Amino acid sequence: MKIVKRNFDLKQIAESGQAFRWHTFKEGYILIAHHECIYIREEDDSIIIDSDSEHWLNYFDLNRDYQKIIDHYANKDDYLKKATDFGSGIRVLRQDPFEMIITFIISANNNIKRITESIKQLSSRYGSYLRSFDGVDYYDFPTIEQFKKLTIEDFRNCGVGYRDKYLYELVQTISIEDVYDWQALDDLELKAALLRLKGVGEKVANCILLFGYHRVEGFPIDTWIKKVLLEAYGVENNQQAFAEDYFKPYGGIAQQYLFYYGRLK
DNA sequence: TACCAGGCAACTT
DNA sequence: AAGTTGCATGGT
Numbered sequence: 374m375k376i377v378k379r380n381f382d383l384k385q386i387a388e389s390g391q392a393f394r395w396h397t398f399k400e401g402y403i404l405i406a407h408h409e410c411i412y413i414r415e416e417d418d419s420i421i422i423d424s425d426s427e428h429w430l431n432y433f434d435l436n437r438d439y440q441k442i443i444d445h446y447a448n449k450d451d452y453l454k455k456a457t458d459f460g461s462g463i464r465v466l467r468q469d470p471f472e473m474i475i476t477f478i479i480s481a482n483n484n485i486k487r488i489t490e491s492i493k494q495l496s497s498r499y500g501s502y503l504r505s506f507d508g509v510d511y512y513d514f515p516t517i518e519q520f521k522k523l524t525i526e527d528f529r530n531c532g533v534g535y536r537d538k539y540l541y542e543l544v545q546t547i548s549i550e551d552v553y554d555w556q557a558l559d560d561l562e563l564k565a566a567l568l569r570l571k572g573v574g575e576k577v578a579n580c581i582l583l584f585g586y587h588r589v590e591g592f593p594i595d596t597w598i599k600k601v602l603l604e605a606y607g608v609e610n611n612q613q614a615f616a617e618d619y620f621k622p623y624g625g626i627a628q629q630y631l632f633y634y635g636r637l638k
Numbered sequence: 639t640a641c642c643a644g645g646c647a648a649c650t651t
Numbered sequence: 652a653a654g655t656t657g658c659a660t661g662g663t
Contacts, residue, residue, distance in 0.1 A: 390644060484643035487661060534659030539646090574646050595644035607651080632644075643663085650655070 374422045380439035380610065383415055387429040389463050389633045391584050393476055393489045394496075403506055405496075406432055406468065410503040410511040426484070434464050434587070442623050446630065452605040453627070456634035463629050465583065471552045472514045475583030478540060479533050483573040489531060494531035499523065517552075520544040536636020539572030560588050575613070583625035592616040592624035595636070 383402055387395045393409075394405040395418040401414025401421075411424045422429055430436075443461060444454040475495075480488050492514070499519050500512040523546050528537035555563050563586060579593035594602070594612055602608045608615045620627040 478646095480643095482643065482658075483645085483660085484662075487643080490661095529659085532660070535657090536646090536659080572646070576645060580644070593644070595651040596642080597644070636644095640663105643661095646658090648656085651653085 374425050376420045376422070376430075376433075376435070378415065378418050378420055378462075380443070380462055381420060381433070381464060383413065383420065385460050385462040385633065386464055386466065388637060389460065389629055390485055390636070391444050391466055391555045391629065392429065392468070393485075393492045398506060403511065405503065405511060405513065406466075408501075408503070410513075411507065433465055434467055437464075439464060439626075443630075444627055445623075446620075446627055452601075453630070455638075456630040459638060460630045463633060465587070465589065465626055465629055467587050468584050469514070470555070470581070470585035471517060471549060473581045474543065474552065474567070474570070474573070475514075475520075475540060477577045477580045478543065478570075479536055481536065481572065481574070481577055483534070491532045495528075495533075498531065499527075517544055517547075517549045523563040536572055539570075542571055556586060560590060563588065566592070579625070583628075588609075589625040590617075592620055594630050595632075596633055597636050598628060601631050605635075 386392065387402055393406070396403045398412060399414070401412060402623045403410065403412055407426070407428050409424060409426060411422060413420065413422050415421070443457040447457045476488070477494060479491050495511070496512040496514050499522070500515040503511050503513050505511065523541065523544070525541045528540045533540060555566055556582065558566065560582070564578050564582060567573050567581055573581070576593050576595055579591040582588040582591045585591065592613070599612065602612045602616065606615070617624055
């Protein structure tokens with residue numbers, strides 16, 4: 374499958390901190406999503422995906438006009454202008470809600486490298502084998518049924534630290550139907566449901582809302598974004614309230630530009 | 639050696 | 652309701 378590039382840059386997406394299952398490979402990336410493992414690369418002005426599954430179009434959020442969003446923010450202030458220019462190829466991926474819940478519980482007070490390693494461990498030990506590239510095996514993210522067989526120690530041995538008990542309790546107490554049924558809830562109800570989970574607070578809930586349910590109104594504030602709000606906007610107190618108002622109506626997407634620019638510029 | 643990383647739960651005031 | 656503290660672990 375071949376897709377013409379429009380606000381679509383693999384490197385930017387890979388480094389924007391939303392996908393933890395992308396691996397650099399040859400001139401492109403191997404990535405795992407929707408129970409499929411594929412090789413993807415750029416060629417001239419196109420993206421080449423070695424799969425014909427239509428769900429990749431949805432995964433990359435190709436129906437959304439990102440240039441329109443960039444234009445909206447680029448006109449707002451100078452910092453946003455630079456950030457949207459720097460990350461103009463970012464897209465907010467439509468990832469699996471269950472995977473995002475697990476992933477962002479692990480992310481709390483953690484760093485991206487170790488989050489990635491933990492998820493790799495969980496998948497290779499407990500997920501289903503998908504395929505191999507150059508002799509390296511790749512595994513699916515475990516299903517909730519596969520997770521239910523783990524002990525707290527099993528989680529701990531994948532490097533998730535003290536979050537082991539949150540993950541154990543999560544997979545023992547929810548059903549996958551819950552996770553998908555929540556898609557029918559409005560933003561506030563969905564956020565409330567997420568906040569009831571142990572290990573999920575304001576920031577993690579906003580990440581799950583954005584990356585797992587594609588609710589773009591929320592604005593996740595982490596340590597990087599805190600610095601951006603302070604240094605670029607002079608806002609130190611009530612950052613959440615400021616950001617949710619100032620960066621609407623696509624706060625989550627604006628946040629991705631700010632995160633990517635603030636972290637890598 | 640302290641401090642930090644896509645913060646949170648539990649506890650205190 | 653608001654503020655404080657401990658937390659697994661690897662990197663710097």
